[in-house]
Amino acid sequence: METANKTKIAVIQLTSKQNKDDNFQIAEKLIKSAKDEGARMAFLPECFDMICPSKKLTMENGEPINGPTVQRYQELAKNLNMWLSLGGLHEKGPESEDKRLFNAHIILNKDGQIVSIYRKVHLFNLDIPGTRLVESEFSRPGTEVIKPPVTPCGRLGMGICYDVRFPEFAISLAKAGADILSYPSSFTIPTGKAHWEILLRSRAIETQCYVVAAAQVGAHNEKRKSYGHAMIVDPWGKILAEINDEKPGYALAEIDFDYLKEVRQRLPVWTDRKPELYGYIRPAYAEPIDLTTNSKQHSLDDEDFKFGENAIVKTHQIFAKTFYSVGFINHRPVLPGHVLVSPLRPVTKRLSELNNDEIFDLFQLVQKVQKAIETIYQAEASTIAIQDGKDAGQSIEHLHVHILPRKKTDFGGNIDKIYQQLEQHDELDNPFNLRLLTNDEMNQQCKVLRSYF
Template sequence: MLFHKQLTKFGSGALFNKLFRKLKTFANMSFQSTAKVIAIGQMRATNDKNDNMKQVEELFAKAKQQQVGFLFLPECCDFVGENRKQTLELSEPLEGPTMSQYKELAKKHEMWLSLGGLHESILDGNCKTEKIYNAHVLINDCGEVVKVYRKLHLFDVETEEMRFRESDVVRPGPQLIAPVNTPIGMLGMQICYDLRFGEATTLLRKAGAQILSYPSAFAYSTGKAHWEILLRARAIENQCYVVAAAQVGPHNAKRTSWGHAMIVDPWGRVLANCEENELAIATAAMDLNKNMVVQKSMPVHQHKRNDIYALTAYGMGTTEITQDRLFANNTIKKETIFFETEHCFVFTNLRCVVEGHVLVSTKRVIKRLDGLLCYEMCDLFSTVCKIQGMLERFYKTTSATVTVQDGPDAGQTVPHVHFHIMPRRPHDFKENDHIYTRMDDRCLDQPDRSIEDRVAEAQKYRDFLNSE
């Protein structure tokens, strides 16, 4: 009721400023200036890669004049092909000469760089495959590649104004990438058409994203109708900054981009807009304290009904383990944990039935499966599937026994929900089901493995997961 009265009295903009002042006083926070100035670039790429690189160099120079430490470039900043054949011919692997030039520019200007969408060729031996990736590449100020995200959602549409089939040339990316720690904050990486899929950004926000990036070459007709609305919606619903560099103008006779590169704040306000200007940058200072203030004043993510509905991104987790975990009344040392997600963790076993026998457990101490909440169910089984696949690749096996003992009469000795994953080899037991008998016997006649053994095994799995 108070919120409604304030909204009516002050209007949304005034309300935000009033809440901002109140929260600062109420929480007794010392808000030092943490604002970081960033730049978004807008350009008109063609099939002339040399000219496109000259445009990029000029955008760097403009950003340098503004003393910016982070430049965002649009999708297709390397080139825009006129047809499928030309696009495949002009594409390069990420170790190619075009990427080397981008790295050198970032290093020369001591500037972080978001390369919004490169045409990444995929090599089979020495030959290019028939499709490529649309890759968003993040480069640091030393000229090093930090992370690569490959576009998940492909632009296959047919409207009254246009027809476009990105999947004729591009292969969809394999997974969502966890937010990346950068000097401006935790950055969630997306590309163009991904903007229409709010589920992905919800997952990035859950994983800690403070900034969502949508480098784009948005079609003119759809951009005119939806571009700003979608960008502001993603900012408002996730209470994050949204950064969207853009292509603008006619690239060839068949393709024209909308432009209007934008930076939007967590309240949904447009801080910068390149409009339809060619070869332009726009800058804005981003203060992550705004994220916190908006999220505290309207805690929508705390209000989500995770017991009723949930989202889980397959494969998204981390091998950088920062703390020990409880396993019922036992403490699992972080050195033996080799993968964790939002709600579960994976660790090496004290007593193994077969080589590679690991456990996947929920972070919350839950005795039985019927105590799991919706989001824990999704996350737990998704992680089990990922780790099963990883172990089979690691040990070069083709089968696994995956089991859960739910309750003491089923053999559960630790009252905390967990799955056993055991890679299987041909004839590893005289009778296949003897593995279950062995699971019961191991506690009686098998000594505990040393902590050194378990830590070394966990490190091998971490290294393998990081190499994939």
């Protein structure tokens, strides 16, 4: 029986073919049956919409996210009051020279609303005797690892099929707070027999997350067959549910949040890691993009940023945000394009206070911001400066990096004057008569900069 600390989920196995209506009717029946047995969320495999016998037919039958296939599942989720993971839509993007389709993993809430979208970043290219599946011929790769959305089964790390072979991908999701990882798949039979179970259990053990892997099974057409064996694995690596039949079906398991906590306490691998020895993996922080509007699903306008003890950076100043860092417009710039990057952690005064993850993230964002402002302001150089402590000229006790696009004509050619100006630019008497930007000016600058992130 489900309790506050347990949630029942269903993993679905399909044999998708070219006919979308037939595929939907089979999936609908399985989802309804799982709902009747208490599942609060159901996970569908990659290619839940269709599997066509040719690249040409696949390309012709792709749909946008707001197309009829997803709309049918949105209505189903709403009618059943049930969350759905749609494991891999053949998504037609906006018109461009690249006509290939995205492979989109979509999360719907119980009201039928789209909560998150992940586009597969690792494309599977297999060309061996007897099996040829070169995904890059008809699929466009995504470009971001998406921040895990909150669902009834915890924070959900979203992947697709071939992503399961990349442990760094899973660790990125786990570091972003994932409780469960989802790998909707369509494994070939040779790779499935050799690696499927091993990969899924490995990802669960190393991340200490539940893993759910919906699967395609059987013959889709004369050219293509899938391995099946949809399963759910617990964070200790134990298989909780598996579909061994070579036909469509579903299996159920409970996500136990108390057990998840127990496993992580029993074996504290996250605190024992030493990224300074073998490299840093950034937590997933990207927000999903709605390609119909070319905008982030969630806005940077959600919240202000507390800068130091008393200052507040308003949302109209913020142009970039990662898991650990934030980029914002300097309200009193020394030069046009003068911006700041700072750690998000409240009142982080000195560089020495940052942990390894925060250091890497901060300077990676600094590099991205530098490239953006040099492009916008047509500069070929930048000043990047940190006043690390009050005696170094830090005016607000919160670590921040100054980034300014530079030209040889700055300050009448006296380019080193920048350091004196930086030291005194925020003093109350404003010795250099630097002008405060208006809200409209900061809004406009943010709008331009946000397009680079």
